[in-house]
Amino acid sequence: GESVGLHLPTLSVQEGDNSIINCAYSNSASDYFIWYKQESGKGPQFIIDIRSNMDKRQGQRVTVLLNKTVKHLSLQIAATQPGDSAVYFCAEREWNYGQNFVFGPGTRLSVLP
């Protein structure tokens, strides 16, 4: 079946540095991707999304890059803060399958003081 996965299960960064979290996907028909943040004991929260007709999208301190050639997605967090410590998930959707998403296993981001 189709799958979404992450290259690094854990990532530790120094406060103030930039973080890059990676995601690989295998469904070439996926047309929409989301990054979620999940803090301990809470449900996933939307961070940023990107459609397959784009290769970059920026939000507040976050940027998502999409490389369809190698089926790779990344989330960049600028000036990482302690509040960014969480598990980050990527998810993909193939529009032909409605609004159902396939989620990656997640990367835990730890921000060091």
Place this chain on the structure above:
Amino acid sequence: NAGVTQTPKFQVLKTGQSMTLQCAQDMNHNSMYWYRQDPGMGLRLIYYSASEGTTDKGEVPNGYNVSRLNKREFSLRLESAAPSQTSVYFCASITQGGDEQYFGPGTRLTVT
């Protein structure tokens, strides 16, 4: 506007017991979802409901049943709980044609 709410927050069951996890959303969303989350794995879809009155199986439906009671509420039932169903369960909803799924806070279920 409470978003997506789930009850209970925590539950411990003995093998063979039954229970129903409740989910409600106040955003007038059409589609609702039940996921389970296990350590080291992504969210896996158990069941979903594209609209009131319809339900469909997801990736891991065995051992579960669902009811879309009305547009607001989508419940998940375990008829005979098994230790393999120990997990954190999340409910989510999305508006028709929308992109972002909104998640509830989760129910942590332990089956002994």
